Amino acid sequence: MSTQQVDVRAAESDPAESVDSFRARARAWIQENLERADPAAHIGVLRDEGADEDELAHVEHERTLQRKLFDAGFAGLCIPPEYGGQGLTTAHQRALNDEMTGYEYPARLQSPTFAPCVGVLMDFGTEEQKLEHIPAILRGEEIWMQFLSEPSGGSDVAAALTTAVRDGDEWVLNGSKIWTTGAWWSDWALCLARTNWDVPKHRGLTVFMLPLKAPGIEVHRIEMLSGSREFCQEYLTDVRVPDTDRVGQVDDGWKVGTRWMFHERMASNSPYTTLPGGGSRGGSRVTELFEVARDAGRLDDPISRDLLGEAKMLDVVKAALGERIGHGIASRSISDQSASIARLMSGLAATRMTSIGYEFTQASGAAWDSADGAVVERGTDYLMQQVSCIAGGTTEMARNAISERVLGMPREHTHDVGLAFRDVPKNRSAT
Missing domain, CATH: 2.40.110.10 (Butyryl-CoA Dehydrogenase, subunit A, domain 2)
Structure with a gap:
């Protein structure tokens, strides 16, 4: 059993605070200390972030948010106290995610800093490495790639x-x-x-x-x-x-590396990440798509309403699947390679969501101006949609992992089995 699984399961067997009590405390603190999230933040697919100065200011603000969470006892909920965490359970983390819906949070710090990097350090780092870096990460002092x-x-x-x-x-x-x-x-x-x-x-x-x-x-x-x-x-x-x-x-x-990729695939369902329900990174995009349909004048179109229903269905299924896989891996009832199922679902759902947004736009998907509201840039998003199936490990690799490591199908044939890496052809000319 990995260090992560030991830590999470041990915390779940002896929680220091009930989930209901924690939820109420988190709700009160969030309402008093955090601003409402900008609904336009991080929409679309890898859009232009604007001026470098603005991006750096956002990064520093999110470091400050992470420090506020740490000082209030809401950082590293599933990380043991000796490394600066709270030693609580995945249920506590889910409660915090729920209560942070609609509020600002340190989005840039969640992936890859907390997942996969914190997960890798928890699983394989020395005691000295954990003591030096994990508390600093929890305080927002270190951002990892x-x-x-x-x-x-x-x-x-x-x-x-x-x-x-x-x-x-x-x-x-x-x-x-x-x-x-x-x-x-x-x-x-x-x-x-x-x-x-x-x-x-x-x-x-x-x-x-x-x-x-x-x-x-x-x-x-x-x-x-x-x-x-x-x-x-x-x-x-x-x-x-x-x-x-x-x-x-x-x-x-x-x-x-194998555990590293597991933590990467589990990012939005990791016990180490704080991702609000409905958050723009990893959460629901249904509200965003509703606004596109509205600004495109398509809300009364029955085809558009069917598309919005499809988007909602994908949203619900993705969330339920992620929770089931996360719980199954933590309880050891399923293989940790099942994280590839969540990765495959998230990539395909995100790509389809982007396509649905573009289907609302008609001619404005190819040419727009600032008066088009939420329709703006949907054409660019459509051209960028495959990013969701590439970043974080391709969905093709996820399919391979599912077939070979979850379903037990025969491994794909390779020509370099047992061959020293220096003797493996690296390109056409080497061949």
């Missing part, structure tokens, strides 16, 4: 070419990572690197913690079709990392 994808690797993160070479009590890292959300304003990262080229690709990996302001790390921002510059590519040149910042055993990084 994940260095997984590489320009050459696509979804095959085990094919990492970023290298880590031992040099005494340090490691020297060289390579590049890509598609890192918000790396330009973050503090730390978990990085998967190649430490052994003479074994099959899954056996020669190791995970490290990196401070993003370390010498040798360059962060370049990527401009998307929508104008968003949220994603980044990082270049690592002779980055020196002490061995004390290694997470897990040398060459055993795939064991860490």
Whole structure:
């Protein structure tokens, strides 16, 4: 059993405060201390965030919100008290999520800082690493990213070419990572690197913690079709990392990586994340779609009302499925690989929601102006919709995991089984 499962189940067996009492206390504090959320915040699909100064101001505000939650005893509900958490249960976290509906919250800190990064540290971090970093995360002092994808690797993160070479009590890292959300304003990262080229690709990996302001790390921002510059590519040149910042055993990084991807797939259902019901990141989009239909003049259209009903159905099913899978994994009644089911559902539902929004727009989906209200940018969202099936691990990878690791179907055939990674062709010319 993993550390996470032990911690969560132990807390659930001996809660320090009843869920009803906690809910009432949380409701009173939220109403007194938090502002109502901006209903226009984070709508659409990876839209232009605006001026960098505004984005940095939002990040600092969310750090402040996280600190307020920490000081009030509402941060890290399922994290043990020795690491700054509250040692409560997933039911307490769900109650907090419910009560925060409609209020501001530190959205940028939830993923990937709390899931997957906190989950990985809880599962594999040393006692010293947990004591140093988890309280700082809970206070909003550290925002973490994940260095997984590489320009050459696509979804095959085990094919990492970023290298880590031992040099005494340090490691020297060289390579590049890509598609890192918000790396330009973050503090730390978990990085998967190649430490052994003479074994099959899954056996020669190791995970490290990196401070993003370390010498040798360059962060370049990527401009998307929508104008968003949220994603980044990082270049690592002779980055020196002490061995004390290694997470897990040398060459055993795939064991860490497997749990890492589990926590990533469970992000919106993780016991570590605070995501309000109806929140724009991970929550309901039905209200948003209703506003698009209204501003497009389609509310009385029976086809549009059917589409809104479909969106509501997807919303309800996704929430129920996520809760069932989260409970099943925590109670060990289902495999933790079932997190891929929630990942697949969230990707497909988000893509369909975006398509529904575009179906309301008619000609305004191709050309709009500021007077079009919620219809604005729906055409761009439609072009960006597949992001939901790529970010956080592709839905194709989720289907593979479900078929092979949940349903027990035969594994997909590969040509590099048992082959040392240095001998695996890396591109057409190498072949």
